[in-house]
Amino acid sequence: MRAFSALLDRLAFTHQRNGKIAHLMQFFAATPDPARGLALAVMTGDLGLRAVTPSMLRALASERIDSQLFALSYDFVGDLAETIALIWPEATVLSDTPLPDLVEELRITPKSGLPALIAKRLDSMSPSERYAYLKLATGGLRVGVSGRLARKALADYGGLPLTEVEEVWHGLTPPYENLFAWAEGGAKPAAAAHAPFRPVMLSTPTDLAALTDLDPADFDAEWKWDGIRVQAVSDCGTRRLYSRTGEDISPAFPDILETLDFEGTIDGELLVRRGDAIAPFGDLQKRLGRKTVSRKLLQSHPAHLRAYDLLVWQGDDLRGLPFLARRAELERAVASVGQPRMDLSPLLAFARWDDLAALRAAPPDSVIEGVMIKRRDSPYLAGRKKGPWFKWKRDPMIVDAVLLYAQRGHGKRSGFYSDFTFGVWDGDSLVPVGKAYFGFTDAELKALDRFVRNNTIETYGPVRALKPTKVVEVAFEGLNRSARHKSGVAMRFPRISRIRDDKPAAEADQLQTLRDMLP
Amino acid sequence: MIDSAALLQVRAEGLFCPAGGFYIDPVRPVEKALITHGHADHARAGHGAVMATAQTLDIMAIRYGNDFTASRQVASGQQQVGDVCVSFHPAGHVLGSAQIALSHKTAGTAVVTGDYSRSPNPACAPFEPVPCDILVTEATFALPVFRHPDASDEITRLLASIAAFPERAHLIGAYALGKAQRIIMLLRHAGWDGPIYIHGALQRLCDYHISQGIPLGDLRPATISRGQKADFAGQIILGPPSAFAATWAQRFPDPVICFASGWMQVRARARQRGVELPLIISDHVDWPDLTRTISELDPSQTWVTHGREDALMRWCELQGRDARPLRLLGYEEEQD
Structure with a gap:
């Protein structure tokens, strides 16, 4: 438990992805089975201990600590588990109970026995261990480790390709001993689960100049839809919908699962579709990240699967076939399933790259974000290989905005003001519309940092309010309506694409310009 | 009465x-x-x-x-x-x-x-x-909630971090009077006898401690000439907290930001300050x-x-x- 709590302490304060991966790898190397696998499951939320509630913990604390003192402390600390971890009477004897024992007893103890068990354990732990233990028991870890990041750390630890780790992941259960054995030179575990995830084929960006070296006759093209890329699997009665990183998102999409009336694996785009109209990404976003979905939302935001590719059909693995052959199978498959919630992504007719450029410039639907270009003779390959598949995205949207606030970055950027909030004009005041952390060169970062230091009008803790004089060009991939932002709009993937020292702040864009860009 | x-x-x-x-x-x-x-x-x-x-x-x-x-x-x-x-x-x-x-x-x-x-x-x-x-x-x-751990245990955590990230500099925020010298003495007691680099604002108070018989050991100014960033890899640098917001902090290689204070016991406080390694050491x-x-x-x-x-x-x-x-x-x- 001590090693696990030390790991959580470091992860909680590590902002960089690579830093987190480094901590995880060091932990995997130093911790035996099954503790490391259980720790992994705790972090990715796959352990599923849910019986301990905040109210149970509050009641526990009130038995040991005066309620006024506890309330004053909780006010100051702001986190229940942390407050209890810190305020709990000091242990007279510390014991480093192995993580697997703690997990097992939490699992088998009936709910009525949990308060006494937790109190007993807290009595022999350090504050940092108490914190980790309470977070473990309540299941709300929030240390910024996604399943994807944990799998990446594991792949790096074993020198394994990430795509292969993702492929077997869903068949494995905590404490993942066979996975660690594989990472340490043993045999690759068999993908044992029904409806397994297959590593997704990804594209690399391109443009007209790069395409001119290629023969258009070797390629097919289709629209790039602005939803999320998914993999729909139906296998011996098990149906699953995966994100392209292998997260199982089935519970949020019962309407899609219902549609998967086949035996096979389809690669496609998940969209919200009402009648013939594809809804903007913002509508799909309302359906994402849910554990359950209400009937009302199913009706107001119906999901749709637009099929791109066929990986497995009726037990046959088609990934080795050329795209053209898979496409023919896909067309037959989609027709035979005959579900209105699933259709085919149409191929685009073009003879020359200029034809495709013209199509890309005037797509028939605003939910199209460019074109995909696929080599006809290419098999379905895991990962992002350069050559077989290209994405040629539409040009980003652009707006000229004024820098309003700045915060210092972390790691290599510590000491530099690198995180910016920018705004546009709404009448004669500037309203914040987004945040950007990148897009600028190192030299531009230095210049921006100098600007921040010389033009601070106020500081609020780590945040500096800036004299509203610096105009930047912000590029972004899309715009959603947002009730959470004062401006009413939220940008996707914003970055600072140019610093407009030539432009006075008064000539930055108006909020209305952004509103007009809304889908 | x-x-x-x-x-x-x-x-x-x-x-x-x-x-x-x-x-x-x-x-x-x-x-x-x-x-x-x-x-x-x-x-x-x-x-x-x-x-x-x-x-x-x-x-x-x-x-x-x-x-x-x-x-x-x-x-x-x-x-x-x-x-x-x-x-x-x-x-x-x-x-x-x-x-x-x-x-x-x-x-x-x-x-x-x-x-x-x-x-x-x-x-x-x-x-x-x-x-x-x-x-x-x-x-x-x-x-x-404030129960300060043994300061020497906090130094042990710092040394473990230095061992784990030998390519990074560890930059410790510590107030110029008292805290900085205490950290240095704790490091000396823990066996760190190499140089410790200090921000200019700490110099005179460190000199004064030495004159009062407190053996702070080998202290060097945390100055840098161009292109020698890597010299600070694996090193310990102390500066006043105010220096972390200044351009001073930009000169070190991918620094681990540490802060020595009793307030570091509360995670939100540490995160607010952008601290990567909070050291709960209080005066x-x-x-x-x-x-x-x-x-x-x-x-x-x-x-x-x-x-x-x-x-x-x-x-x-x-x-x-x-x-x-x-x-x-x-x-x-x-x-x-």
């Missing part, structure tokens, strides 16, 4: 002793001031006369220049000031820090702790308990030591100067102790 008003009163300038005609740690210039220790919010320049320990007077001269006061007097033993007998006793907070004991033949005795700590500190003399009728205590960390009493001190000294009245007095008042109430909050203004609660 104690006539407490003759001994101590709260005025706009700070804590005033009418019987002696002086202030203790006044926040504005006054005619006569007794100073507990050299931190800037307690020791200000511009008083008519200052009485303090020799080390505190030296530190004030280093910080403000030799003309920081019109006249000065070194505290030693029992000294009569007006109708009050005063004596200074080590507070264990920073070099030169003292509690001030006041004794009046009819009004009784009071001890003004200033800031104090009871955890071992190789950079200053340990706290000395002084019995009294009125204990005037600080309450910076007066919440039961103040934590909750157990604060409540233990009150219990041990068993004063008939406990006055709370600054900090989180609500929780301490509640604790006194639960203990059946007579206590009052002074709500003194002008002391920076964040400084630790």
Whole structure:
């Protein structure tokens, strides 16, 4: 438990992805089975201990600590588990109970026995261990480790390709001993689960100049839809919908699962579709990240699967076939399933790259974000290989905005003001519309940092309010309506694409310009 | 019966002793001031006369220049000031820090702790308990969540991090008086005998500690010439917290930002400051030591100067102790 709590302490304060991966790898190397696998499951939320509630913990604390003192402390600390971890009477004897024992007893103890068990354990732990233990028991870890990041750390630890780790992941259960054995030179575990995830084929960006070296006759093209890329699997009665990183998102999409009336694996785009109209990404976003979905939302935001590719059909693995052959199978498959919630992504007719450029410039639907270009003779390959598949995205949207606030970055950027909030004009005041952390060169970062230091009008803790004089060009991939932002709009993937020292702040864009860009 | 008003009163300038005609740690210039220790919010320049320990007077001269006061007097033993007998006793907070004991033949005795700590500190003399009728205590960390761990364990965590990330510099934020020298001494005791790099703002106070017999070892200025960033890989650099917001921090390779303070016990505080390795090292009493001190000294009245007095008042109430909050203004609660 001590090693696990030390790991959580470091992860909680590590902002960089690579830093987190480094901590995880060091932990995997130093911790035996099954503790490391259980720790992994705790972090990715796959352990599923849910019986301990905040109210149970509050009641526990009130038995040991005066309620006024506890309330004053909780006010100051702001986190229940942390407050209890810190305020709990000091242990007279510390014991480093192995993580697997703690997990097992939490699992088998009936709910009525949990308060006494937790109190007993807290009595022999350090504050940092108490914190980790309470977070473990309540299941709300929030240390910024996604399943994807944990799998990446594991792949790096074993020198394994990430795509292969993702492929077997869903068949494995905590404490993942066979996975660690594989990472340490043993045999690759068999993908044992029904409806397994297959590593997704990804594209690399391109443009007209790069395409001119290629023969258009070797390629097919289709629209790039602005939803999320998914993999729909139906296998011996098990149906699953995966994100392209292998997260199982089935519970949020019962309407899609219902549609998967086949035996096979389809690669496609998940969209919200009402009648013939594809809804903007913002509508799909309302359906994402849910554990359950209400009937009302199913009706107001119906999901749709637009099929791109066929990986497995009726037990046959088609990934080795050329795209053209898979496409023919896909067309037959989609027709035979005959579900209105699933259709085919149409191929685009073009003879020359200029034809495709013209199509890309005037797509028939605003939910199209460019074109995909696929080599006809290419098999379905895991990962992002350069050559077989290209994405040629539409040009980003652009707006000229004024820098309003700045915060210092972390790691290599510590000491530099690198995180910016920018705004546009709404009448004669500037309203914040987004945040950007990148897009600028190192030299531009230095210049921006100098600007921040010389033009601070106020500081609020780590945040500096800036004299509203610096105009930047912000590029972004899309715009959603947002009730959470004062401006009413939220940008996707914003970055600072140019610093407009030539432009006075008064000539930055108006909020209305952004509103007009809304889908 | 104690006539407490003759001994101590709260005025706009700070804590005033009418019987002696002086202030203790006044926040504005006054005619006569007794100073507990050299931190800037307690020791200000511009008083008519200052009485303090020799080390505190030296530190004030280093910080403000030799003309920081019109006249000065070194505290030693029992000294009569007006109708009050005063004596200074080590507070264990920073070099030169003292509690001030006041004794009046009819009004009784009071001890003004200033800031104090009871955890071992190789950079200053340990706290000395002084019995009294009125204990005037600080309450910076007066919440039961504040239980400072053993400082040497925090240094062990720092050294483990340096071993785990040998390519990165470890940049430690520490206040220039007291905290910085304590960290250096803790590192020396833990066996780190290589150079420790310090920000220019720490230089004179470190030199002064060395002159007072505190062996800080090999200290080097954290300056850098162009293109030698990598020289700081695996090294320890100390700077005042203010320097972390300055361009100074930009010169080190992918630094691990550490901050040594009692506030680091609370995660949100550490995250707010962008700290990657919080080190819980405090120069103040934590909750157990604060409540233990009150219990041990068993004063008939406990006055709370600054900090989180609500929780301490509640604790006194639960203990059946007579206590009052002074709500003194002008002391920076964040400084630790």
